Amino acid sequence: MTGVFSPHERLMRRLRRKLDKKGTERPPVICPGGMMNAAIVEVMQGGGRTLPEAHHEGGLMAGLAEDVQTFTGFENYGVPFCMTVEPEALGSSIDYGSLTCEPKIARENFPHVKDVEFAPKGAVSKSGRGAAVLEAINILSRRHQDIPVIGSITGPVSSAASLVEPMTFFKELYRDRENAHRVLSYVTGQLIDWALSMAESGASVLSVADPTATGEILGPRLFEEYALPYLNQIIKAVHKTGKPVIVHICGDVGRVKQHLYKLENDALSVDAMVNLALVKKENPGVTTMGNLSTYLLESGDPGRIQKAAAILLNKGIDIIAPACGLSTSSPLKNIQAFTAAIKERTNA
Numbered sequence: 001m002t003g004v005f006s007p008h009e010r011l012m013r014r015l016r017r018k019l020d021k022k023g024t025e026r027p028p029v030i031c032p033g034g035m036m037n038a039a040i041v042e043v044m045q046g047g048g049r050t051l052p053e054a055h056h057e058g059g060l061m062a063g064l065a066e067d068v069q070t071f072t073g074f075e076n077y078g079v080p081f082c083m084t085v086e087p088e089a090l091g092s093s094i095d096y097g098s099l100t101c102e103p104k105i106a107r108e109n110f111p112h113v114k115d116v117e118f119a120p121k122g123a124v125s126k127s128g129r130g131a132a133v134l135e136a137i138n139i140l141s142r143r144h145q146d147i148p149v150i151g152s153i154t155g156p157v158s159s160a161a162s163l164v165e166p167m168t169f170f171k172e173l174y175r176d177r178e179n180a181h182r183v184l185s186y187v188t189g190q191l192i193d194w195a196l197s198m199a200e201s202g203a204s205v206l207s208v209a210d211p212t213a214t215g216e217i218l219g220p221r222l223f224e225e226y227a228l229p230y231l232n233q234i235i236k237a238v239h240k241t242g243k244p245v246i247v248h249i250c251g252d253v254g255r256v257k258q259h260l261y262k263l264e265n266d267a268l269s270v271d272a273m274v275n276l277a278l279v280k281k282e283n284p285g286v287t288t289m290g291n292l293s294t295y296l297l298e299s300g301d302p303g304r305i306q307k308a309a310a311i312l313l314n315k316g317i318d319i320i321a322p323a324c325g326l327s328t329s330s331p332l333k334n335i336q337a338f339t340a341a342i343k344e345r346t347n348a
Contacts, residue, residue: 004025005024005025006146006147007028007075007076007146007147007148008145008146008147008148008204009024009146010024010025010026010028010075011028011030011075011076011148011204011205011319012148012204012205012244014027014028014267014287014318014319015205015244015246015266015267015287015319016244016266017287017318026313026342026343026345027313027317027318027319027320027342028075028076028319028320029073029074029075029319029320029321029338029339029342029343030074030075030076030078030148030150030319030320030321031068031072031074031076031078031321031322031326032076032078032150032152032205032207032209032246032248032269032321033065033077033078033079033080033081033150033151033152033207034078034080034081034082034083034152034153034154034207034209035082035083035152035154035209035211035248035324035325036078036152036207036209036248036269036321036322036324036325036326037068037078037080037081037082037152037325037326038068038072038074038078038322038326038330038335039051039054039064039068039081039328040072040326040327040328040329040330040332040335041099041100041328041329042071042331042332043064043067043068043071043072043332044064044067044099046067046071046332047063047064047066047067047070047071049063049064049067050064050099051064051081051097051098051099051102052096052097052098052099052103054081055080055081055082055096055103055129055132056128056129056132057132058131058132058133058134058135058136058138058139059135059136059139061079061080061081061132061133061135061136062077062079062135062136062139062140062143064081065077065078065079065136065140066140066143066144069147071332071336072332072335072336072339073335073336073339073340073343074335074339075147075148075339076147076148076149076150076205077140077144077147077148077149077150078149078150078152078207079133079136079137079140079149079150079151079152080129080133080136080152081102082097082102082103083103083154083158083162083209084096084103084104084105084162085124085127085129085130085133085154086124086153086154086159086162086187086190086191086194087105087108087154087159087162087163088127088129089119089123089124089126089127089129089130089190090119090123090124090159090162090163090187090190091109091110091116091117091119091163092105092106092107092108092109092162092163093105093106093107093109094106099328100328100329101328102325102328105162108162108163108164108165108166109163110163110164111164111165111168112164112168112172112176112179113160113164113169113172113176113179113180113182113183114176114179115164116163116164116179116182116183116186118186119190121189121190121193122190122193122197123190124190124191124193124194125193125194125197130194130197133151133198134197134198134201135201137149137151137198137201137202137203138201138202140202141201141202141203141204142202148204148205149202149203149204149205150203150204150205150206150207150246151195151198151199151201151203151205151206151207152206152207152208152209153191153194153195153198153206153207153208153209153234154191154208154209154210155191155208155209155210155211155212155213155227155231155234155247156184156187156188156191156210156213156226156227156230156231156234157184157210157212157213157218157226157227157230158209158210158211158212158213159187159190159191160180160183160184160187161212163183163187164183166212170217173218173222173225173226174222180226181226184226184230185230187230188230188233188234191208191234192233192234192237192238195208195234195237195238196237196238196241199238199241199243200241203243204243205243205244205245205246206238206243206244206245206246207245207246207247207248207269208231208234208235208245208246208247208248208265209247209248209269210227210231210247210248210249211248211249211250211251211324213226213227213231213249214249214250214251214252214253214256215249215251215252215253215254215255215256215257216251216252216255217251218256219255219256220255220256220258220259223255223256223259224256224259227256227259228259228262228263231247231263231265232262232263232264235247235263235264235265236264239264244266244267245265245266245267246265246266246267246268246269246289247263247265247267247268247269248269248270248289248324249268249269249270249271250270250271250324251271251273252271252273252274253270253271253274254274257279257282261282261283261286266287267287267288267289267318267319268286268287268288268289269289269290269291269319269321270288270289270290270291270323271290271291271323271324272290272291272292272293272294272295272296272323272324274290274291276288276290276291276312276315276317277315277316277317280315280316280317287318287319288317288318288319289317289318289319289320289321290312290317290319290320290321290322290323291312291317291321291322291323292305292308292309292312292320292321292322292323292338293308293323294322294323294324294325294326294327294330296308296334297322297326297327297330297334297335297338298326298327298329298330298331298334300334301334302333302334302336302337303337305334305337305338305341306337306338306340306341309337309338309341309342310341310345313341313342313345320342322338
């Protein structure tokens, strides 16, 4: 019989499932930040701490992360609230968005992979926004030892595709493999430094979201060549700190599933169209995370959301989470219905 655990211990036990066979009384329900953050409009209006201001100031960022956790019921803090910290530090121009619109790449500054200029080591960690994220992690980890702080980073393929115009970048994965690998290696080194800085600042878990590395875009051959090795480099580097790693891949992963199982991460997060029960059946060693539809969270009603959450519980999904990035217009009552449905379930 298992006891009732703190959110931190519950998540860590699930992520270290291979080492800790005791289990937990129920799955954690989390939203890791970065691409998958829950800083929705209703939370910001309710707490009074808003974006884009909180993208730039560590104390404000930490406060907004606290508001997200308090209002939504997710069992973690997750920062930052976008996927643009890395590309900005490495040379791209950013539109910081508004209360209702997340930041986006305004302009990729390099025309081709051969033209990418390398920033000094530690460029992300030492940037203004990088420093704000690290400050927020430090504040949150010191204030809340029972709630996990997740540092979210943008994966290597997505980060590289934010430096060169994406369509050009994808073509050059075929046409200029040497320079494509040169850029991926450079970006991965920067991301490793960034992830290690997060771990040193107090992050309990590192989450890597690489939505551009979907099988629908890369296909199995390019995923194996460009996504798998560089993701594993990041995972191995973080594991040396003793911290676990979540990896999120968007879209239909059917074409690249055999390569996903070669990732050395501690949990695999996937989109709503992926059958996680089948993933568990095909590879019982995979710790599954997800994958409640974000479309349902945005446009459904609380009753339907609770039923969908119950299905995930009944399938034995290890960590419950939204399937992808939440719309900023998602109703707070829907997210609260989701988290409450998980918390009400206690398994002996």
